[in-house]
Amino acid sequence: xxxxxxxSIFILISMLNAGGENFNFANGMITMENPDSWCxxxxxASLEELNYNLIHACITHSCxxxxxxxxCYEPDTLYSHASRAMNRFYADxxxxxxxxxxxxxxxxxxxxxxPSYGSCKYD
Numbered sequence: 248x249x250x251x252x253x254x255s256i257f258i259l260i261s262m263l264n265a266g267g268e269n270f271n272f273a274n275g276m277i278t279m280e281n282p283d284s285w286c287x288x289x290x291x292a293s294l295e296e297l298n299y300n301l302i303h304a305c306i307t308h309s310c311x312x313x314x315x316x317x318x319c320y321e322p323d324t325l326y327s328h329a330s331r332a333m334n335r336f337y338a339d340x341x342x343x344x345x346x347x348x349x350x351x352x353x354x355x356x357x358x359x360x361x362p363s364y365g366s367c368k369y370d
Contacts (some may be wrong), residue, residue: 289328
């Protein structure tokens with residue numbers, strides 16, 4: 248009789264309930280890529296983490312949308328600006344969860360509801 252671990256059963260059930268998302272199996276890890284996902288800063292992220300994320304997201308990617316005349320300048324908060332920059336970085340890297348969670352030192356959160364507001368569009 249074959250025995251299955253609880254984690255194996257959980258993974259199988261999760262896959263069956265995924266509703267069409269794509270699963271990637273690599274290095275013994277299962278990752279789910281969902282084209283309708285966004286990366287924002289965790290509400291618990293510290294000011295230091297938010298600053299780090301903003302700097303690292305904007306070094307190689309345009310952050311004009313959070314500049315004074317940008318569509319995402321308001322609200323003018325570090326949390327809002329970091330979230331928008333993190334999402335741009337995440338989207339530009341194929342929405343790979345590594346570029347939301349690990350790259351931003353586990354201070355990023357992948358959400359399935361579009362955080363866009365007014366003229367500020369999260370791509």
